[in-house]
Amino acid sequence: xxxxxxxxxxxxxxxxxxxxxxxxxxxxxxxxxxxxxxxxxxxxxxxxxxxxxxxxxxxxxxxxxxxxxxxxxxxxxxxxxxxxxxxxxxxxxxxxxxxxxxxxxxxxxxxxxxxxxxxxxxxxxxxxxxxxxxxxxxxxxxxxxxx
Amino acid sequence: xxxxxxxxxxxxxxxxxxxxxxxxxxxxxxxxxxxxxxxxxxxxxxxxxxxxxxxxxxxxxxxxxxxxxxxxxxxxxxxxxxxxxxxxxxxxxxxxxxxxxxxxxxxxxxxxxxxxxxxxxxxxxxxxxxxxxxxxxxxxxxxxxxxxxxxxxxxxxxxxxxxxxxxxxxxxxxxxxxxxxxxxxxxxxxxxxxxxxxxxxxxxxxxxxxxxxxxxxxxxxxxxxxxxxxxxxxxxxxxxxxxxxxxxxxxxxxxxxxxxxxxxxxxxxxxxxxxxxxxxxxxxxxxxxxxxxxxxxxxxxxxxxxxxxxxxxxxxxxxxxxxxxxxxxxxxxxx
Numbered sequence: 085x086x087x088x089x090x091x092x093x094x095x096x097x098x099x100x101x102x103x104x105x106x107x108x109x110x111x112x113x114x115x116x117x118x119x120x121x122x123x124x125x126x127x128x129x130x131x132x133x134x135x136x137x138x139x140x141x142x143x144x145x146x147x148x149x150x151x152x153x154x155x156x157x158x159x160x161x162x163x164x165x166x167x168x169x170x171x172x173x174x175x176x177x178x179x180x181x182x183x184x185x186x187x188x189x190x191x192x193x194x195x196x197x198x199x200x201x202x203x204x205x206x207x208x209x210x211x212x213x214x215x216x217x218x219x220x221x222x223x224x225x226x227x228x229x230x231x
Numbered sequence: 232x233x234x235x236x237x238x239x240x241x242x243x244x245x246x247x248x249x250x251x252x253x254x255x256x257x258x259x260x261x262x263x264x265x266x267x268x269x270x271x272x273x274x275x276x277x278x279x280x281x282x283x284x285x286x287x288x289x290x291x292x293x294x295x296x297x298x299x300x301x302x303x304x305x306x307x308x309x310x311x312x313x314x315x316x317x318x319x320x321x322x323x324x325x326x327x328x329x330x331x332x333x334x335x336x337x338x339x340x341x342x343x344x345x346x347x348x349x350x351x352x353x354x355x356x357x358x359x360x361x362x363x364x365x366x367x368x369x370x371x372x373x374x375x376x377x378x379x380x381x382x383x384x385x386x387x388x389x390x391x392x393x394x395x396x397x398x399x400x401x402x403x404x405x406x407x408x409x410x411x412x413x414x415x416x417x418x419x420x421x422x423x424x425x426x427x428x429x430x431x432x433x434x435x436x437x438x439x440x441x442x443x444x445x446x447x448x449x450x451x452x453x454x455x456x457x458x459x460x461x462x463x464x465x466x467x468x469x470x471x472x473x474x475x476x477x478x479x480x481x482x483x484x485x486x487x488x489x490x491x492x493x494x495x496x497x498x499x500x501x502x503x504x505x506x507x508x509x510x511x512x513x514x515x516x517x518x519x520x521x522x523x524x525x526x527x528x529x530x531x532x533x534x535x536x537x538x539x540x541x542x543x544x545x546x547x548x549x550x551x552x553x554x555x556x557x558x559x560x561x562x563x564x565x566x
């Protein structure tokens with residue numbers, strides 16, 4: 085038999101019958117969870133500032149602690165549950181980046197420490213690093229010229 | 232002549248499915264069909280060190296179970312036809328390594344269960360075998376690893392995505408014995424509807440399902456009245472909807488007798504499985520568990536089973552290709 089629809093007609097029908105993600109719900113949750121993670125970050129920052137640490141030291145301590153917490157939560161099989169609930173809210177902060185490195189590390193451990201864990205650890209975060217670093221080099225170059 | 236048309240054959244001596252066995256994962260065991268499966272896993276590892284080894288063990292144990300239930304030994308089996316979703320069909324190969332049975336490995340993505348039943352029936356009707364085992368498997372964790380993201384990655388699944396069934400189903404086909412019989416076989420063509428979204432497999436397969444169902448009716452000169460139930464493998468909610476839509480458009484209405492293994496196996500609302508179940512193990516476990524028992528109890532007497540597959544490879548989809556679909560049909564009847 086011939087196709088009932090052409091591929092273009094079919095695509096339109098598929099779009100019509102495929103349910104969209106619940107955007108309002110997802111955005112609301114992302115806002116609150118993402119905000120909450122930032123509050124934790126702010127709390128850590130204030131805590132160390134009040135104890136006399138320099139701003140420069142604190143700006144290292146805060147991400148280190150957040151990354152640490154996120155990796156522990158990933159290992160405890162909790163961060164994916166949070167991610168499912170919060171979506172971008174737990175992907176965008178630095179904790180999401182930590183999760184994206186820790187999760188393939190756990191996943192590919194079964195293929196050994198070198199060809200598994202070592203080689204596959206950056207399968208998700210790799211592109212972010214490549215393009216993030218490349219962009220910052222370009223921006224840095226223009227900043228240097230304009231300064 | 233056994234051929235009824237370009238794609239359909241009629242077996243001269245219908246082949247009996249003398250027994251079936253199924254083993255499924257924990258989540259499937261929490262679904263509506265739980266009571267029909269032979270064994271339900273307590274966790275996703277089942278004492279193994281990796282998910283791939285677990286899937287292989289599921290397939291191996293399903294073969295043992297079906298041998299035991301059908302009172303056959305491995306020396307009674309002439310061929311084992313098996314397949315799964317993993318590269319090089321490792322779940323099948325490693326499971327069958329220790330069985331000492333001649334093995335033919337198959338790949339038809341999620342359509343493999345009916346592909347193996349079809350070929351098994353052809354081998355027996357052709358006089359080349361007395362007993363054949365048809366078996367397939369899939370595992371949620373191995374499929375996620377191969378096709379998508381790491382399990383612990385905190386991301387949201389799109390509403391169109393399907394949940395790969397952890398499980399396996401096996402059937403023993405025989406030229407001697409009672410049980411529901413395979414009577415006709417419609418082998419599918421590859422139909423590509425141009426879908427590129429790996430998170431919407433139902434849409435990628437619906438065109439193939441439509442084509443095979445329509446061709447089957449045409450070439451067997453049957454219609455919806457002939458069957459008690461028409462069941463597809465893993466179109467899920469979206470794929471089933473699209474298949475109904477396309478069949479209606481060409482004047483075939485099967486809606487009142489139509490369902491899908493991917494819809495049956497999970498409770499969509501309670502289990503958060505979005506568009507439904509999928510995977511080689513979906514059709515295999517639902518057929519071997521639920522549908523076979525309904526046939527045995529004669530609640531269903533004429534079943535059209537259509538396993539659907541999305542022939543997806545992440546490599547070529549990333550290169551911009553679309554996902555081809557395929558669907559194979561067999562009719563299983565109490566004669």
